[in-house]
Amino acid sequence: MRANANVLADLYNRRPFSPLKGLMTSEAVALPRAALVGNPSDGYYGKTIAFTFRDFSARVTVDEVTGLPLPETPLLGAALEVFNSYCARMGSEVASDLAMLFESDIPYKLGLGGSSAIVIACLRALAGHSGYDLSPEVMADLALAAERDVLGIPAGLQDRVVQSIEGLVYMDFDRTLIEGRGFGEYVVLDPSELPLIYVAYMPDAAEGSEVTHSELRGRFEAGDPKVMSAIAEWKDLTDQVRELLDSGKGAAIGPCLDRNFAIRRELGLAGAGTIAMAEAARALGASANSAGSGGAIVGTYDGPEMFSQLVEALRQLGASVIAPSI
Known part of the structure; x- marks a missing residue:
C-alpha cells in the first residue's frame, strides 16, 4: 500500500x-x-x-x-x-x-x-x-x-x-x-488521557513482522471473509478507543485491547509466547493486546500492586515488563 x-x-x-x-x-x-x-x-x-x-x-x-x-x-x-x-x-x-x-x-x-x-x-x-x-x-x-x-x-x-x-x-x-x-x-x-500502560516483551518469542504480514496479505488479496471481517472490527475498535480517550474515559479501553487480541488469535496471527504473556496478564486482571507482530504485548493495569504482579508473573515466562515513557 x-x-x-x-x-x-x-x-x-x-x-x-x-x-x-x-x-x-x-x-x-x-x-x-x-x-x-x-x-x-x-x-x-x-x-x-x-x-x-x-x-x-x-x-x-x-x-x-x-x-x-x-x-x-x-x-x-x-x-x-x-x-x-x-x-x-x-x-x-x-x-x-x-x-x-x-x-x-x-x-x-x-x-x-x-x-x-x-x-x-x-x-x-x-x-x-x-x-x-x-x-x-x-x-x-x-x-x-x-x-x-x-x-x-x-x-x-x-x-x-x-x-x-x-x-x-x-x-x-x-x-x-x-x-x-x-x-x-x-x-x-493526548497521552495524558491514557490509563496506566505496560509493555512486556519476551526475547525467546522473537518473530519478524514479515511472518504475520506475508500470511495476512495473501488472505486479504484473496478476499478471505474472516480477514475482511477482522479488519472491519479492528477499525471499529480503534474508533471506540479514540472516542473513549477523547471523552476522558481512558480507563475503559481495556476490553477493546482484549478483543483486538482475540481477533488475532482467531486468525492464527499470535505466536505461542505472545499468547502465554497475554493469558498471564489477563489472569491478573490486566488487559493485553499484541504490541506488534512479534513477541511483545501492551495493555492496561490498575496500579502499583498489579504492576508488580505483572513483572513477577511474566518474568517466570522469560519476559520483561516496563511502564513505558510515552
Whole structure:
C-alpha cells in the first residue's frame, strides 16, 4: 500500500522544502513504538492507534568521509537508496561518500518497530546531512519504501507514521485517502488521557513482522471473509478507543485491547509466547493486546500492586515488563 508518489510530490511543494545548512556529521534518533489497538490493519486500509516510547532508541550517525564505501548494512543501505531517489526526484544532489553507523537497544524482532526505527533515524540523519526538512508524511513513505520495496519486507505505514510524528497517534489509512492524496489521516492524541500502560516483551518469542504480514496479505488479496471481517472490527475498535480517550474515559479501553487480541488469535496471527504473556496478564486482571507482530504485548493495569504482579508473573515466562515513557 505505497502512498501515491505523484500526490506526495505535490505535498513536498506545498510544505517548506528549502535547503538548510547541511552538516558534515549528522546524528539522529528514532523511538520504538507499541501498537495499542487496530494493528495489523494498517497494511489493509484500516485504522490504528499507536505510541512511541522513550525507554529505548535507535541512533544513526552519518559522516562525510571521502573514499569510504557505501554501507553494507541492509537497513541503512535501503534508507540511503530511497533517500537518493527522493533527492533525484527533487532535483538535488544525491548523498555519496558517506560513513553510516547505527546503534540500537530496541529489543530485536519483537514487534516494537526496531527495524523501522533504524530506517527513520537514518533518514533523519541523511536529511540533516543534506540540509532538508522531511515532512512526517514523506518520511513515513520513504521508510516504508526502504523496507518493503527495496528489501522486500511486507509492512504497513503504521510504524513509520507514528515514529515520524512521535507520541500517541490515531491513524486512518482509508483507501480513498491513500489512493487519492497519498497518505491517511493522522491525529496526535493526548497521552495524558491514557490509563496506566505496560509493555512486556519476551526475547525467546522473537518473530519478524514479515511472518504475520506475508500470511495476512495473501488472505486479504484473496478476499478471505474472516480477514475482511477482522479488519472491519479492528477499525471499529480503534474508533471506540479514540472516542473513549477523547471523552476522558481512558480507563475503559481495556476490553477493546482484549478483543483486538482475540481477533488475532482467531486468525492464527499470535505466536505461542505472545499468547502465554497475554493469558498471564489477563489472569491478573490486566488487559493485553499484541504490541506488534512479534513477541511483545501492551495493555492496561490498575496500579502499583498489579504492576508488580505483572513483572513477577511474566518474568517466570522469560519476559520483561516496563511502564513505558510515552
